[in-house]
Amino acid sequence: MSRIVIVGGGIVGLSIARAALKAGQEVVLLEQGPVGNPNGASYDNHRMIRYHYGAAEGYTRMVTDAFAAWARVWDDLGETHHDTTGAISIGLAEDDYAGKTLATFRNNGIPHEILDGAEIAALCPHLKVPGGAWGLLSRVGGPLYANRIVDGLARWNREHGADIRDNTKVARVDLEAVTATLDNGELVKGDHLVVAAGAWLPSLLPDLYANLTTYRQALCYVEPPVQFAESWRRAPSIVTIGDGVGYTLPDLRGAGLKFGAGSHRRLGAPSAGFQSDIAEADYIIGQFAPYLHDAASYRPLRMKVGYYVMDATRKFRLDSHGRSLVVTNCDGQMFKFGPLLGEAIVDMFEGRLSPKALSSWAAGDAAIAPKAAVNA
Ligand SMILES: Cc1cc2nc3c(=O)[nH]c(=O)nc-3n(C[C@H](O)[C@H](O)[C@H](O)COP(=O)(O)OP(=O)(O)OC[C@H]3O[C@@H](n4cnc5c(N)ncnc54)[C@H](O)[C@@H]3O)c2cc1C
Structure with a gap:
């Protein structure tokens, strides 16, 4: 069993937590506010899922897989937080x-x-x-009823053994050492670390991400x-x-x-x-x-x-740093893909998907679904 430490309790962090628990991993999730945090990008009455994506063919194709991932979430939560x-x-x-x-x-x-x-x-x-x-x-x-989804996933993760820590601010992370240091000085170490800190990423990891917009x-x-x-x-x-x-x-x-x-x-x-x-x-x-x-x-x-x-490419970024992963460029677009990304990220941690295949698929550049991209 591996221990996955997740920084951030939005749709991305909570979806990774769920996928990791389903794979039998131990999960620690650190969130600076309450889970769900009303200031997080994931917490509003609704967010939209739709196929329309302009000329972005990769993301258009991913929407079919996103709907399938949401169906698995509704099965777990026992309710559907979406209307067609x-x-x-x-x-x-x-x-x-x-x-x-x-x-x-x-x-x-x-x-x-x-x-x-x-x-x-x-x-x-x-x-x-x-x-x-x-x-x-x-x-x-x-509509995907976002705040109900976040609350439902937080509850499901807790019920399935995740250590979800509200009001726990991470002061710094060391991606190479796979550690998060809390405001109070406590060191939290994992076998894997995910930073899913949304718009707070540049202030959490300024050495690497200060230039994000x-x-x-x-x-x-x-x-x-x-x-x-x-x-x-x-x-x-x-x-x-x-x-x-x-x-x-x-x-x-x-x-x-x-x-x-x-x-x-x-x-x-x-x-x-x-x-x-x-x-x-x-x-x-x-x-x-x-x-x-x-x-x-x-x-x-x-x-x-x-x-x-967000940047001009409008592409999600999943950056691997050894056994750590940083999720960024979530744009005004990632809510709909949260559960799908969570599953793909855990596939990568478990060796069923290479970091390169994961990041190119998440950028909308790969024609293949992640399961078919093992070791690409
Ligand atoms: C106005 C708006 C409209 C949108 N519309 C849509 C839409 O219609 N469809 C769609 O698919 N997407 C939409 N999006 C995008 C989508 O909501 C985001 O891409 C997605 O919610 C990002 O999720 P996240 O988990 O990465 O970030 P967040 O939900 O922001 O979560 C990050 C969490 O990390 C926590 N955190 C940060 N730093 C620390 C730290 N140091 N220690 C501990 N915790 C920390 C924060 O408190 C926060 O709760 C919209 C976004 C916005 C803002």
């Missing part, structure tokens, strides 16, 4: 995100439907559909006009309108209708805090306004701020 609303990208120009995604769907045999403006309006009566707009609909995809993103919970409350619940989740207007997640299971806008992302680090102001909500709703009927009646309820590491 379907997901839609609305194309406004020939070569925008929907167009790129359509080419990827066709190359990879992803089932989809192409909708004209009238068909979009029938599915989404709350939307004012511009002339010439078209929709790329996938009938699968929708961290971003602040804020999402807006909104109350729609009463006549559209039900249609927003029944409509597909919106992945994009055009090339960056925004995305939406529905008010199902009491999660609240949420709007996000990629253009609202700013450079920033968790040390700047988690507060927000109402001008941000106005900006986000304003991005959607040209595409909403009765836009003036949308009321902001609250903002939710999160941070993540």
